[in-house]
Amino acid sequence: MNENTIQQIKELFSEPKKIVIVCHKNPDGDAIGSSLGLFHYLNKKGHSTTVVVPNDYPHFLKWMPGNETVLKYDSQTKESELFLNTADVIFTLDFNALHRAGDMEQALENSNAIKIMIDHHQQPDDYAKYIYSDVSMSSTCEMVYHFVDMLGDSNLIDASIADCLYTGIVTDTGSFRFPSTTQKTHIVIADLISKGANNADVHNQIFDTNSQSRLQLLGCALSNLKVFPEYKTAYITLSQKELDNNNFKKGDTEGFVNYGLSLEGIIFAAIFIENKQENIIKISLRSKGDFSVNEFSRTHFNGGGHTNAAGGKSDLSLKETTHKFETLLKDYKTQLNK
Ligand code: 5GP
Ligand code: MN
Numbered sequence: 001m002n003e004n005t006i007q008q009i010k011e012l013f014s015e016p017k018k019i020v021i022v023c024h025k026n027p028d029g030d031a032i033g034s035s036l037g038l039f040h041y042l043n044k045k046g047h048s049t050t051v052v053v054p055n056d057y058p059h060f061l062k063w064m065p066g067n068e069t070v071l072k073y074d075s076q077t078k079e080s081e082l083f084l085n086t087a088d089v090i091f092t093l094d095f096n097a098l099h100r101a102g103d104m105e106q107a108l109e110n111s112n113a114i115k116i117m118i119d120h121h122q123q124p125d126d127y128a129k130y131i132y133s134d135v136s137m138s139s140t141c142e143m144v145y146h147f148v149d150m151l152g153d154s155n156l157i158d159a160s161i162a163d164c165l166y167t168g169i170v171t172d173t174g175s176f177r178f179p180s181t182t183q184k185t186h187i188v189i190a191d192l193i194s195k196g197a198n199n200a201d202v203h204n205q206i207f208d209t210n211s212q213s214r215l216q217l218l219g220c221a222l223s224n225l226k227v228f229p230e231y232k233t234a235y236i237t238l239s240q241k242e243l244d245n246n247n248f249k250k251g252d253t254e255g256f257v258n259y260g261l262s263l264e265g266i267i268f269a270a271i272f273i274e275n276k277q278e279n280i281i282k283i284s285l286r287s288k289g290d291f292s293v294n295e296f297s298r299t300h301f302n303g304g305g306h307t308n309a310a311g312g313k314s315d316l317s318l319k320e321t322t323h324k325f326e327t328l329l330k331d332y333k334t335q336l337n338k
Contacts, residue, residue: 001132006150009130012089012114013042013151019049020087020113024095025102027057028254029171029206031094034118034140036066037164038091041148044156052080054102058251063205064167065160073104080107087113094140094168096124096133097304118143121305122294135306138180141168145188159196166197171206174258178308217246221256221271226322227263231329231336234260235270239318243274257284267291268336270325274318281314281321291335300328 001009019042023031035051042049051066055074061067073080084090084104090113092098098105108115108127117128120137137143145165148154157165169189173181176189193199220242227234236256246252253273260269267288272281283301285293286309293310297303303312314321329336 001130001147001150005130009116010151013045013047016046016048017088018083018086019047019089019091020083021049021051021091021093022084022101022104022108023051023053023093024100025054025104026250027053027055027061028094029061030139030141030168032057032061032064032067032070033164033166033168033171034093034144036064036070037141037161037168038093038118038144038147039066039069040158040161040164041144041153041156044158045153050083052083052104054104056250058254059249060206060209060251060254061167064164066164073102073107080104084108084111084113087111089114089116091116091118092128093118093144094121095119096121098125098127118147122307123304136180136182138178138182138185139168139172141165141172142185142188145192154191157192157195159198162192162195162197163202166192166199166202167206170202175203175207180306180308211247211249211252213247214249214252217243217248217252218256218259220246221253222259225260227260227266228326228329229265231268231333232266233268233270233329233336234263234266235272235322235325236260237272237318237322238274240274240276257286261286261288268293272314272318272321272325279315281316281318283312283314283321285310285312290338291332296328296332300324 021035023035039049039051052071056072071080084107096119098108115128116130118132122135124133221236221238224237257269257271269286271284275282285297287293292307294305297310297312301312305311
């Protein structure tokens with residue numbers, strides 16, 4: 001963000017404002033962490049802030065301070081719309097195209113509030129008055145840290161804000177191992193710890209609260225693993241029946257796709273998860289190196305994301321979807337073997 005924009009935003013917030021913070025559908029650690037981190041900061045500055053998310057999120061994110069105030073648009077639509085319709089400012093965090101807000105898309109389009117986008121995905125749409133978009137950032141949480149700093153308020157970052165922002169950085173970087181983790185990321189993390197982030201507790205809350213059924217679901221997923229060494233690709237499937245048999249709960253499949261990528265020699269991994277309720281196959285894609293799963297997903301599976309992590313969906317059956325995927329691999333053989 002340039003000096004002029006920062007100045008304009010400072011002026012905008014020089015008086016108490018009614019602010020709504022929204023994130024993408026099926027919120028992850030970065031979406032909830034950045035939303036609640038920014039929420040605590042704005043409230044500290046004297047604004048009246050509400051976080052509205054499109055739908056529910058996993059249990060392992062519900063320990064975050066402020067969690068109990070979050071409105072879910074799908075189950076609290078009237079109340080959510082009241083806040084959206086009367087907001088002076090709406091922050092959109094961790095997404096850059098309004099359709100990513102799911103059923104909230106229309107309400108966001110209709111709103112006259114000043115919109116501010118903070119996001120690290122590729123190819124941002126142009127719906128916001130102020131756009132802070134940076135694809136080199138590990139996470140939206142890292143960007144919220146810089147945003148607060150740019151406004152001259154890093155001294156206001158307390159332990160609650162630090163825990164929230166730490167969460168999104170650790171989840172989006174795969175615990176600091178993806179290439180998006182930079183020296184700057186570690187400096188931000190160090191500062192968050194110095195400001196009171198309980199790093200060991202946060203890791204424990206996110207990664208060490210497995211249920212027995214989730215581990216059994218992982219066992220099922222791994223037993224479905226298919227490997228294609230000639231394409232340096234591996235994928236996993238989970239049918240609705242397998243999810244039901246293993247007492248699936250939101251968030252249980254988080255991170256499963258990375259097991260495919262952890263195989264020696266594999267640079268492209270996918271997971272296909274059947275969702276009978278929405279009648280779609282939800283797809284997560286991961287890669288190593290230059291192979292862009294963002295491009296792959298945009299082109300073939302109605303999705304997007306980052307170079308090395310993207311998502312998408314398919315209206316075909318699970319079997320047809322994996323067949324389509326296997327057929328596509330042939331077209332990418334050269335790229336995948338570069
Ligand atoms: P995940 O596979 O963990 O759901 O998502 C990986 C990345 O891709 C995240 O940054 C997420 O925001 C993005 N993403 C996931 N699903 C979609 C989708 O359907 N459309 C777009 N544009 N991005 C997605
Ligand atoms: Mn993110």
